[in-house]
Amino acid sequence: MTQDMIETARQVLRNNDRGFYTVPTKGLYPFQWNWDSALSALGFAHFDEPRAWTEIDTLFAHQWDDGMVPHIIFHQRDEGYYPGPDVWDTGREVPTSGITQPPVAGFAVRRIFDRAQDKTLAAERARALLPRIHAWHQWFFRCRDPQHSGLVAIIHPWESGRDNSVDWDDAFQRVPTDGVLPFNRRDTSHADPAHRPTDEQYKRYIWLVQRFRGLGWDNAALHDASPFQVVDPGFNAILIRSCADLAALAEELGEPRIAAESRAMAERGIAAMETLWSAARGQYLCLDRSIGRLIDSPSVGGLLAAFAPLPPGRVAALARRIGSLAEHCRYLVPSHDPTTPEFDSLRYWRGPVWLVVNYMIADGLEQAGQVELAGRIKADSLRLIRQSGFAEYYDPNTAEPCGGGQFTWTAAMVIEMLETHAGAGDAPA
Ligand code: DGY
Numbered sequence: 399m400t401q402d403m404i405e406t407a408r409q410v411l412r413n414n415d416r417g418f419y420t421v422p423t424k425g426l427y428p429f430q431w432n433w434d435s436a437l438s439a440l441g442f443a444h445f446d447e448p449r450a451w452t453e454i455d456t457l458f459a460h461q462w463d464d465g466m467v468p469h470i471i472f473h474q475r476d477e478g479y480y481p482g483p484d485v486w487d488t489g490r491e492v493p494t495s496g497i498t499q500p501p502v503a504g505f506a507v508r509r510i511f512d513r514a515q516d517k518t519l520a521a522e523r524a525r526a527l528l529p530r531i532h533a534w535h536q537w538f539f540r541c542r543d544p545q546h547s548g549l550v551a552i553i554h555p556w557e558s559g560r561d562n563s564v565d566w567d568d569a570f571q572r573v574p575t576d577g578v579l580p581f582n583r584r585d586t587s588h589a590d591p592a593h594r595p596t597d598e599q600y601k602r603y604i605w606l607v608q609r610f611r612g613l614g615w616d617n618a619a620l621h622d623a624s625p626f627q628v629v630d631p632g633f634n635a636i637l638i639r640s641c642a643d644l645a646a647l648a649e650e651l652g653e654p655r656i657a658a659e660s661r662a663m664a665e666r667g668i669a670a671m672e673t674l675w676s677a678a679r680g681q682y683l684c685l686d687r688s689i690g691r692l693i694d695s696p697s698v699g700g701l702l703a704a705f706a707p708l709p710p711g712r713v714a715a716l717a718r719r720i721g722s723l724a725e726h727c728r729y730l731v732p733s734h735d736p737t738t739p740e741f742d743s744l745r746y747w748r749g750p751v752w753l754v755v756n757y758m759i760a761d762g763l764e765q766a767g768q769v770e771l772a773g774r775i776k777a778d779s780l781r782l783i784r785q786s787g788f789a790e791y792y793d794p795n796t797a798e799p800c801g802g803g804q805f806t807w808t809a810a811m812v813i814e815m816l817e818t819h820a821g822a823g824d825a826p827a
Contacts, residue, residue: 425802499559500559501535551629561603567695573606680718751792
């Protein structure tokens with residue numbers, strides 16, 4: 399049973415493999431996406447280590463000179479996706495988007511390195527990636543934390559990966575829609591429109607792209623010029639975890655300068671996370687940096703914070719909070735609190751469960767000794783797969799598969815969960 403599931407998951411990865419990068423799924427996402435790739439490499443690493451390294455190498459081969467790693471790399475033309483390279487117009491030889499995504503590569507590289515069978519290959523590839531990943535982390539604190547708060551802002555909801563989260567609703571009102579050139583969405587021809595962001599949100603996504611394009615994608619200017627500047631605890635937790643993991647890796651590979659600088663970024667971030675803590679909600683919240691106020695929106699962004707090496711008391715509090723959500727849904731972890739009016743069980747990041755998020759939360763909980771809840775989250779994840787296959791995301795009550803199907807990172811997470819946590823796959827349905 400477990401072996402069958404692993405084999406099916408591998409097949410999903412193989413089907414979406416384009417040789418040197420992997421598409422998240424055919425049709426809906428026909429290029430390379432940043433955090434999809436880093437997390438998918440974890441799956442490949444269990445059965446093809448060279449291929450896992452190649453996935454991350456390809457991503458960093460398209461890093462910008464200033465250190466940013468773009469969220470999409472348009473390796474080939476595909477008219478089935480909007481907004482394509484002409485809309486972004488970033489002037490790169492191989493076109494890319496002009497914004498970034500959650501920096502999970504540092505974590506992924508350390509994990510693949512630690513588990514590698516081929517130690518020589520791993521040392522060689524990790525050593526080459528080390529300065530590149532470090533440059534990306536430094537780019538974040540230089541360009542997305544100009545006031546040196548210790549935490550970075552996203553300037554477009556797509557950067558968070560949680561595109562249409564309730565978290566952005568209020569701040570998004572500040573993003574105008576006038577001057578947006580007419581466009582045809584393609585996502586809604588590949589997936590049920592009821593599972594996707596609304597047209598109104600799309601206009602604002604595109605307004606921001608046009609604004610940044612008008613500034614020549616100059617990262618020295620974009621942060622301050624953006625009407626949308628949000629500090630997301632989940633995003634920052636991923637950055638902090640990657641800095642901490644890169645510090646450990648650099649130490650091991652004999653790069654003391656990178657180790658010390660990475661550790662310093664992680665420590666400052668951990669201290670600054672306190673400014674996002676909400677005692678009333680029992681979780682972290684986003685900060686609307688433009689107005690200097692916390693956003694009272696209880697989303698999974700504030701729970702994903704558990705992925706960072708935070709003080710154990712905070713992780714214990716997050717565990718209690720996640721435990722309380724379990725009383726209101728059948729499958730952990732919903733992307734928004736099911737007891738709130740904004741919760742929408744089918745619509746992308748406004749309610750559904752995502753396996754990558756479950757994996758990262760469970761990993762953070764485990765590191766902090768919260769193994770029971772971590773086990774429950776992994777068991778719920780595998781129940782979803784058994785029930786509904788390798789979907790993009792799932793209804794946390796009915797397990798209905800949503801968005802795209804045959805999804806690469808979902809399959810990669812299944813391989814991770816089954817290969818690394820013996821017994822989890824045998825949890826009762
Ligand atoms: C999309 O196109 O839906 C992506 O989430 C943006 O990268």
